[in-house]
Amino acid sequence: xxxxxxxxxxxxxxxxxxxxxxxxxxxxxxxxxxxxxxxxxxxxxxxxxxxxxxxxxxxxxxxxxxxxxxxxxxxxxxxxxxxxxxxxxxxxxxxxxxxxxxxxxxxxxxxxxxxxxxxxxxxxxxxxxxxxxxxxxxxxxxxxxxxxxxxxxxxxxxxxxxxxxxxxxxxxxxxxxxxxxxxxxxxxxxxxxxxxxxxxxxxxxxxxxxxxxxxxxxxxxxxxxxxxxxxxxxxxxxxxxxxxxxxxxxxxxxxxxxx
Amino acid sequence: xxxxxxxxxxxxxxxxxxxxxxxxxxxxxxxxxxxxxxxxxxxxxxxxxxxxxxxxxxxxxxxxxxxxxxxxxxxxxxxxxxxxxxxxxxxxxxxxxxxxxxxxxxxxxxxxxxxxxxxxxxxxxxxxxxxxxxxxxxxxxxxxxxxxxxxxxxxxxxxxxxxxxxxxxxxxxxxxxxxxxxxxxxxxxxxxxxxxxxxxxxxxxxxxxxxxxxxxxxxxxxxxxxxxxxxxxxxxxxxxxxxxxxxxxxxxxxxxxxxxxxxxxxxxxxxxxxxxxxxxxxxxxxxxxxxxxxxxxxxxxxxxxxxxxxxxxxxxxxxxxxxxxxxxxxxxxxxxxxxxxxxxxxxxxxxxxxxxxxxxxxxxxxxxxxxxxxxxxxxxxxxxxxxxxxxxxxxxxxxxxxxxxx
Numbered sequence: 001x002x003x004x005x006x007x008x009x010x011x012x013x014x015x016x017x018x019x020x021x022x023x024x025x026x027x028x029x030x031x032x033x034x035x036x037x038x039x040x041x042x043x044x045x046x047x048x049x050x051x052x053x054x055x056x057x058x059x060x061x062x063x064x065x066x067x068x069x070x071x072x073x074x075x076x077x078x079x080x081x082x083x084x085x086x087x088x089x090x091x092x093x094x095x096x097x098x099x100x101x102x103x104x105x106x107x108x109x110x111x112x113x114x115x116x117x118x119x120x121x122x123x124x125x126x127x128x129x130x131x132x133x134x135x136x137x138x139x140x141x142x143x144x145x146x147x148x149x150x151x152x153x154x155x156x157x158x159x160x161x162x163x164x165x166x167x168x169x170x171x172x173x174x175x176x177x178x179x180x181x182x183x184x185x186x187x188x189x190x191x192x193x194x195x196x197x198x199x200x201x202x203x204x205x206x207x208x209x210x211x212x213x214x215x216x217x218x219x220x221x222x223x224x225x226x227x228x229x230x231x232x233x234x235x236x237x238x239x240x241x242x243x244x245x246x247x248x249x250x251x252x253x254x255x256x257x258x259x
Numbered sequence: 260x261x262x263x264x265x266x267x268x269x270x271x272x273x274x275x276x277x278x279x280x281x282x283x284x285x286x287x288x289x290x291x292x293x294x295x296x297x298x299x300x301x302x303x304x305x306x307x308x309x310x311x312x313x314x315x316x317x318x319x320x321x322x323x324x325x326x327x328x329x330x331x332x333x334x335x336x337x338x339x340x341x342x343x344x345x346x347x348x349x350x351x352x353x354x355x356x357x358x359x360x361x362x363x364x365x366x367x368x369x370x371x372x373x374x375x376x377x378x379x380x381x382x383x384x385x386x387x388x389x390x391x392x393x394x395x396x397x398x399x400x401x402x403x404x405x406x407x408x409x410x411x412x413x414x415x416x417x418x419x420x421x422x423x424x425x426x427x428x429x430x431x432x433x434x435x436x437x438x439x440x441x442x443x444x445x446x447x448x449x450x451x452x453x454x455x456x457x458x459x460x461x462x463x464x465x466x467x468x469x470x471x472x473x474x475x476x477x478x479x480x481x482x483x484x485x486x487x488x489x490x491x492x493x494x495x496x497x498x499x500x501x502x503x504x505x506x507x508x509x510x511x512x513x514x515x516x517x518x519x520x521x522x523x524x525x526x527x528x529x530x531x532x533x534x535x536x537x538x539x540x541x542x543x544x545x546x547x548x549x550x551x552x553x554x555x556x557x558x559x560x561x562x563x564x565x566x567x568x569x570x571x572x573x574x575x576x577x578x579x580x581x582x583x584x585x586x587x588x589x590x591x592x593x594x595x596x597x598x599x600x601x602x603x604x605x606x607x608x609x610x611x612x613x614x615x616x617x618x619x620x621x622x623x624x625x626x627x628x629x630x631x632x633x634x635x636x637x638x639x640x641x642x643x644x645x646x647x648x649x650x651x652x653x654x655x656x657x658x659x660x661x662x663x664x665x
Contacts, residue, residue: 090580094579161579
């Protein structure tokens with residue numbers, strides 16, 4: 001599994017307001033990179049750099065104005081709403097800054113809902129939710145409700161919900177943004193652990209210090225990739241990197257200081 | 260890609276009820292309008308059906324085979340009289356089972372005591388009655404005794420139900436008496452209401468011999484004095500033969516001038532009343548419909564607010580893989596659920612009102628299927644209409660925007 005590209009972007013642009021009278025606002029101006037299975041990547045940039053738009057485009061929550069987005073080898077452009085939804089249900093996990101947990105459901109139900117739209121029977125959902133909670137160290141709080149948990153614990157629940165479907169890639173949007181630094185560090189340690197277990201995780205953050213501690217950093221600026229530290233394993237595994245269409249390494253936009 | 264999955268019914272129901280479970284008070288309040296409207300409609304339909312059933316049961320009990328012959332008007336004007344032998348002739352008709360009769364004593368008045376001014380008759384009348392009158396009318400005694408051969412000859416009276424009330428006779432005892440035809444009469448009994456002959460209800464009834472000897476109701480027939488003629492004759496016929504008998508009654512009662520008698524079937528009046536009771540009150544039903552519309556607006560309003568408030572939930576569900584269609588189904592389902600809960604509560608309340616009222620009036624409870632099925636069906640339709648726009652809005656919400664702004 002390690003080595004194949006699970007997320008590929010080729011010359012992705014996103015322009016807002018194309019159809020309105022006001023002048024269109026470009027948010028992404030030609031972004032290309034590839035993330036391979038098992039990577040832990042930081043996408044870092046100041047606010048307005050386009051990283052949130054990038055997250056939504058990568059997560060197929062928004063369609064790009066041009067360019068190609070491939071999730072796990074599937075070109076998202078050719079998919080209708082139903083197929084895209086299914087793609088999200090099965091292959092993408094989301095972690096949000098504000099957790100988005102249901103306060104009226106138990107922790108177990110919140111996590112199990114990660115599989116709700118994937119066609120998994122309820123009993124199986126609950127079993128896998130217990131497993132995922134065990135992975136994030138909250139096995140003993142399965143019966144609690146989110147208001148009974150601390151912020152760090154809530155984010156762990158959200159991470160468990162993103163992981164429960166064993167997605168090809170987890171997109172984490174400012175996962176420590178609502179947490180104090182100690183709790184945030186613990187969450188990052190958890191992401192490192194999950195990465196060590198083989199999960200593919202992209203962390204979107206505005207915090208360069210946080211990004212610095214991740215193996216690979218893609219820096220966004222004004223809708224472009226300003227710098228990409230690259231896949232740290234790439235030199236030791238050049239075949240794997242070029243094996244799939246060879247584009248990511250050939251493309252100057254994906255390999256670093258293109259601008 | 261594999262085809263998108265449909266939620267299992269249990270999951271779909273759980274998802275649809277998220278809003279209701281997280282804000283139960285709001286759900287209850289927005290369902291209230293529909294509950295009130297449904298309750299009003301169910302109660303109106305139930306009560307009219309039950310009151311109709313009550314009247315039909317009463318008609319059943321009283322029987323529709325009672326025919327009445329009354330003295331009419333002379334061709335030359337003025338009241339006609341029935342021949343004295345009319346009751347006996349009618350009793351001999353085929354298919355006539357029993358005959359009773361009563362005579363209105365036009366000059367006799369009844370009062371509580373001699374102190375009452377003569378004009379204050381209270382609308383009460385005095386009638387001479389044959390001894391089998393209560394049996395033929397299908398009524399009976401509420402209190403005390405009916406006349407018999409002995410008491411029919413002495414100053415003793417039995418009161419109709421309304422007459423007893425108006426004269427203030429509540430109990431029957433030795434000293435209970437009334438001022439009837441300028442003399443004291445003892446009251447020995449009070450009749451139950453007689454729907455088939457309402458004139459009996461407002462009457463003080465005495466025996467024919469008493470009417471003849473003490474109240475001056477005398478006719479001289481072939482040289483001998485005897486009690487005056489009956490003014491109303493009540494005949495019970497064999498069931499199913501009412502029309503045949505009715506056709507012959509006038510000629511039998513008064514062969515010389517049949518046109519001076521009026522023949523009627525008093526149960527017709529009750530049947531008409533039952534039909535009227537079954538025709539529910541359109542105005543009240545309209546008010547119920549207005550309540551339903553107001554309820555629908557309440558549900559629509561709640562759903563619109565709910566969609567605005569729950570943008571992040573919508574965004575999250577889309578991120579978790581919900582299709583637009585599933586989001587639309589969720590909010591549409593929530594609106595229908597809300598309306599149906601209101602509708603069910605309304606049906607229960609309307610049923611309870613019907614049961615309580617019918618029990619108080621002694622009717623059997625009749626709840627037409629169209630009342631409760633229609634109530635719940637209307638609720639489903641209202642929920643679907645009220646939820647449509649909010650659901651479409653929720654489904655159209657771009658997931659990225661939903662997540663960003665919430």
